[in-house]
Amino acid sequence: MRRPSFAEYLITALLCCSFATSTLLGEKVKILVSATFAEGLQPLTEQYPDLELVTFRTSKEALSEIKDAVAVVGLSSGHPAAEFVKAGKNLKWMAHSSAGVEKTLEDPVVRNADFILTNMKIVQGPQIADHAMALLLNFTRDLKHFNRQMKDGFIRQEELPMIELRGKTMLVVGLGGIGTQVAERAFAFGMRVLAVDPKDIPLMRAIEYVGKPDQLNELLAQADVVVNCTPHTPETELMYGPEQFARMKDGVYFINISRGAIVDTDALTAALQSGKVLAAGLDVTDPEPLPSDHPLWSMSNVTITPHVATLSDHRLERFHQAFYENIERFMTGRPLRNVVDKHRRY
Numbered sequence: 001m002r003r004p005s006f007a008e009y010l011i012t013a014l015l016c017c018s019f020a021t022s023t024l025l026g027e028k029v030k031i032l033v034s035a036t037f038a039e040g041l042q043p044l045t046e047q048y049p050d051l052e053l054v055t056f057r058t059s060k061e062a063l064s065e066i067k068d069a070v071a072v073v074g075l076s077s078g079h080p081a082a083e084f085v086k087a088g089k090n091l092k093w094m095a096h097s098s099a100g101v102e103k104t105l106e107d108p109v110v111r112n113a114d115f116i117l118t119n120m121k122i123v124q125g126p127q128i129a130d131h132a133m134a135l136l137l138n139f140t141r142d143l144k145h146f147n148r149q150m151k152d153g154f155i156r157q158e159e160l161p162m163i164e165l166r167g168k169t170m171l172v173v174g175l176g177g178i179g180t181q182v183a184e185r186a187f188a189f190g191m192r193v194l195a196v197d198p199k200d201i202p203l204m205r206a207i208e209y210v211g212k213p214d215q216l217n218e219l220l221a222q223a224d225v226v227v228n229c230t231p232h233t234p235e236t237e238l239m240y241g242p243e244q245f246a247r248m249k250d251g252v253y254f255i256n257i258s259r260g261a262i263v264d265t266d267a268l269t270a271a272l273q274s275g276k277v278l279a280a281g282l283d284v285t286d287p288e289p290l291p292s293d294h295p296l297w298s299m300s301n302v303t304i305t306p307h308v309a310t311l312s313d314h315r316l317e318r319f320h321q322a323f324y325e326n327i328e329r330f331m332t333g334r335p336l337r338n339v340v341d342k343h344r345r346y
Helices: 006-025 035-041 059-068 081-087 108-112 125-140 143-149 177-188 213-220 242-247 265-274 315-331
Strands: 029-034 051-056 071-075 093-096 116-118 169-173 192-196 209-211 225-228 252-256 277-282 302-304
Touching: 029 035, 029 059, 029 315, 035 051, 035 071, 035 315, 051 059, 059 081, 071 081, 071 315, 081 108, 093 315, 125 143, 125 177, 125 225, 125 252, 125 277, 125 302, 169 177, 169 213, 177 192, 177 225, 192 213, 209 213, 213 242, 242 265, 265 277
Parallel strands: 029 051, 029 071, 071 093, 093 116, 169 192, 169 225, 192 209, 225 252, 252 277, 277 302
Antiparallel strands: none
């Protein structure tokens, strides 16, 4: 988790002072909450008598209430964040319901506005990490091939080699809340785990080495499996191009559970066709969805899922917990969790 910057600490300290003043004046602290999450947050109004939670179902409803609101909780990429910022002159905090916030931060009005943005970069880690491992095991145990045979009877001849993960090397690119959990799972399978991240990462039992982004090509050459977990930013767009696929081992497995625009789709397609990439598991693509006639759809060594890695039976429960804790922190002027650097876009 990224530690809040000094500026963010200062902002929350100022918030604390403003709330103290509001309390003395008997003013309400108005927070807009998406209807998806509202039910689990209502008990907070008993804990904080000055807190007013106003539920919204549409962007239009939110805009009608935002003038005197200090926060919006449950923001998604479908909401017009720039309009919220322009209309919400008192906005101090916007809480996103996704790990990826690049669409929200495309507009400089949002990036440059003086409010704190939080996301779900850690909260969605478990299910997305599970999905990454599922995509990988789908190939290493040749499950897609055998699933196709079920209705007609089995031929035991495998299509892809059935291999053990134990002793293989995984490179996790992007070691945030999702990448860290992918690494832990790979380590539990007996894999050697390497990683790439721009931040200084503390020592972790699961990860043998963490390199900086300028070491990506060097580390790609060591990996039997590459898992992309990096956020989509201007720096990471098309990060995997022809040169990166050429650097990879012959027969590498490539998994992308982050954003499609980080991968040059033509370069990946060519690498699969040549055999450089043995198999690819993609929860995201560029474009998304792919055109119906795109060659990736018909490749037996490709599995595409429709951006569903975030789905989980515990997803809503963890969202409620994260929003609940951050509203408590907001009300008491403490630093919020999962703060996004709006200029880095993650």
